[in-house]
Amino acid sequence: MQADLQATLRFRQRRALRYSLVLFATVLGTVCGAAALVVWAVQYSDARSQDREASLIEEAIAEEQYHLRNELEGYAFSTQAYENIDQQFSAGWVFANMAEPLNQSHGHDGLIVLDRGGRAVLTFYAGGTRSPSFYTSKLEQELKGQVFQIQEAYQRVVGKRRPEGDTFSDGLSGVSRSTLLLLDGRPAIAAVMAVVPKRNREPLAMGLPSIVIALRHMDGDMLRSIGRRTQLAGLDLRSGGHEGIDGVGLRTADGRAIGSLVWRRGESASEILATLAPIFVLAGIMILGITAAVLARAVRASRELTYSEARARQAALHDPLSGLPNRAYLDRLARKRLASASSNGRGVSALIYLDVDHFKEVNDTLGHPVGDQLIQEVARRLRRTVRGGDVVARISGDEFVILVGERTDRNDIEQTCERLIASLNRDLTVDGRRLPTTASMGIALFPEHGTDLTQLLRRADIALYQAKEQGRDRYVFFEPAMDEALKVRRKIEEEMRAGLERDEFFLLYQPIFTSDGRRMVGVEALVRWHHPEHGDQLPAFFLPIAEESDLIWSIGAWVLKTAMRDALAWPTLTLSVNVSPSQLRHPGFVPYLSRSLAETGFPRDRLELEVTEAVLMDHTASAKRIVNELKELGIGLALDDFGTGYSSLSYLRQFHFDKFKIDRSFVTHVETEAESAAIICSLVGLGEALGMKITAEGIETPQQHRFLQAAGCDYLQGFYFGEPMTAAQVMETFHSRAKPMPLAAIA
Structure with missing residues (x-):
């Protein structure tokens, strides 16, 4: 029993240590995982912030294109413009009523007028008129797609008859376009629109329309406007096809890169994390240290509890007075031994149910202390008398059970009973009193009288009753005739x-x-x-x-x-x-x-x-x-x-x-x-x-x-x-x- 307890203690201590190591590793993994998650979250937050700012820039550029297009529509979408450009071209009128107002009032840098054949008939740039050659083939190529789309839309619109008095506004969105381009080596916005009358006048000229093109560089004024709108500081324009890490690429309608718009970002989460990293590292070390201390304390407490439980288990399985196994421990041992004996026919031969004669009288007349000493002495004598493979247990006040190990035959069991009687028949001296000690025993044989503890105990108890009936101080083997108790x-x-x-x-x-x-x-x-x-x-x-x-x-x-x-x-x-x-x-x-x-x-x-x-x-x-x-x-x-x-x-x-x-x-x-x-x-x-x-x-x-x-x-x-x-x-x-x-x- 002691060896089993020691083995159990060692096993539980190893298990507690193993669990502690696993828990520590789990906490360490959690801390490392949390750190990795924070780093990822910071990087993700920075990326989202950059994406959000880039989206604001892109929306602002789109809004600038819309404003340029809208400003151009205010002049090109009119009956006078239609008459002086499309019907009978007047350069003076265009210069006075479109080029100069757009430049001075709206900050446009240039205006180009194309006739129905797509040829430049007026070019205004940098505050003055220019030669039609200003509309270079390169510029024409960049705006070719926009011009073509407007021409198609115009033909669709004029091909539909509209109610008298209706405006051209239903088709206006189709005859105006905007795009980014490279103008004079710098990124710019171009708004392109067909010249159409404001009121429906029949007949409209069939074929292709005259077209006006408004140009505006993405200069300081526009960048400041974008900065106010987006609340972003340090906006700067970089020409060429290279995009900075924090920039928004500027591309033409056909996808060609012409530059990038960059800005100064505020303090990022990564920079904040780098500042706070020493604090986080120190906190992680403290968490791991506290965890290690708590686990060490838990291992010690587990060890103490294991020892306490082992002592309580030892006490729970043994009779406190005699030190013998109690009924519970007998049940445990008997189940194991009887199961083994049933399978191989070895290990158990009989069960002896022993009752101390006249114990109640001793207890009542001489008191419990004397009765306790008597029980202790009986237990010592039984332990000394039985063989090594036998089990002695105390199951109640004066009742003992002996699970007899392997014997050769019934005579061998009888000899064991004789030795028990002889051992108990020696008088016990307690406080100067000589107490005669005898016992009665009932024996049930395995497997003749039963194959489990309940059957053996019941039939040994019947035999014990017969031993007492026959005068005590003797042993009696169970016989089937004794089973009258069943009736x-x-x-x-x-x-x-x-x-x-x-x-x-x-x-x-x-x-x-x-x-x-x-x-x-x-x-x-x-x-x-x-x-x-x-x-x-x-x-x-x-x-x-x-x-x-x-x-x-x-x-x-x-x-x-x-x-x-x-x-x-x-x-x-x-x-x-x-x-x-x-x-x-x-x-x-x-x-x-x-x-x-x-x-x-x-x-x-x-x-x-x-x-x-x-x-x-x-x-x-x-x-x-x-x-x-x-x-x-x-x-x-x-x-x-x-x-x-x-x-x-x-x-x-x-x-x-x-x-x-x-x-x-x-x-x-x-x-x-x-x-x-x-x-x-x-x-x-x-x-x-x-x-x-x-x-x-x-x-x-x-x-x-x-x-x-x-x-x-x-x-x-x-x-x-x-x-x-x-x-x-x-x-x-x-x-x-x-x-x-x-x-x-x-x-």
Whole structure:
């Protein structure tokens, strides 16, 4: 056992260290990932900002083209312009009424007039007229596409007859264009428009129109206008086909680059990040340092908790008085050994059920300390007598079980029994008193009398009963004839079925108090059977038999519904109901419970189901499902008899109980045994660590009450606070708000 615990400790320590390293690596990766994300976000933000500014520039350039085109339309879209340019060309009129006003009022740098054949008939540039040769073939080539589109649009428009008096505005958008070009080695905007009359005059000249071209350099005035519109500073024009990293390319209509427009950007996010980078690096180092410190502390805490859990597990699997394995540890060992023996026929030959003769008399007459010393001495003698492969366990007060290892035959087993009797027959001296010690034993053989622990224990118990009947201080092998006890069980089962029909079952309620013992906060429902011949029977008499039949479902269902109906009258009290293993595993249990809650109207948050570890141990998967369903219903769950079963700690974690109850076996000896007191303190500490409420049961003395209150138990119950009561007595106590008088006070 010690070797197993050490191996478990080493495994958990390695696992905690591994998890810590993984978590640290995760935090490190997160920090690095966050840093990379910030860098990406900054770069993305800079790119978006640059794109947004570029879009503003492009929109502003498009707006400048629109203004130039609109200004030209104000002059070219008129009847006078049509008459003086298209009908009968007048250079003087064009110069005085178009070229000079556009230059002086709107800042246009040039104006070119083309006749219907596309030849330049007037050229105005830089404040004066120029030779028609100013309209070079290169300039003509750059504007060729715009001129052609306008000519096509004009022909479409004049080909449609319009109502008398209608304007030409419906087709105006088709006969005007704008584009960027390179003028005199510098980027400029050109607006191109057909000369058309403002009012519909028939007939319009068919064929091609006269065209006017307005030119404006993208000079300082235009750049300042764009800067005001976009709120961007430092705008500058760069000629040529090269685009700067922060520039907007200027292209002609056919896509040829003629320059770029650049500007001075504000402080970018990348520059801000570079300034703050040392702070971020320091913060990352601090986060990693804090994480490492926390993980180191967590590893130490995990190691301490592992040691504490190992000690608690050791205590939970061993009887504190004798140091022998308890029933839970016996169950564990027996399952393994019997399974192995069933497969290969080796490892187990028998089970001996041993009971110390007259122990009750010794305990009653000489006191518990003497009885405890007797148990300790019996345990020492049994350990010394058995062989190395045998297992000795204490399963109750004066009852021991010996799982006999491999033997050659029945005679070999008998010799083992003889040695045990001889070892125990030597008198024990306690406080100067000589105590005769003898024992009775019942033996069940494997596999003749059973192949699992339950069968072997039952039949060894039958044989033990026969040994006591025959005078004690002897051993008896089980015989099939002894199975008369089964007939008794069957009779009890039949009587229970009849008792259910005759309403012979009734409920009592054990009060549950706060740790100071002043306020009743709940009750535990306890079923009793009023046998027509033998009187009131405790659950230990009939529930084990009901558990092996279908009666447990009927009895359990009756208990649940009856208890809920009774408890409706006590609105502030929690109702605790014990649920048996087979009842909980029944497929209809959760639906029945849900229906019962609905039918009775009992609040779900006041119902608490108490289950034992046996419910969970052999059916972990189904138990998980059932527990989850109960949690979804809002039902509280408590682990009963905590500390007496194997792996209670793992079940607390795995099944998320709301509460656990410290078994009365620890409470009974808390006044006399330091081990019991230490175990209770450990269990309370464990419950607090897991955030669970703790109830201690079986309190019979004021000393036990004071100790458990000081230890930190949340709730207490036992005969010291009050005997089980009927529903009417609970009602009276509840409405009077009076605490039941402790039995000690009554005595």
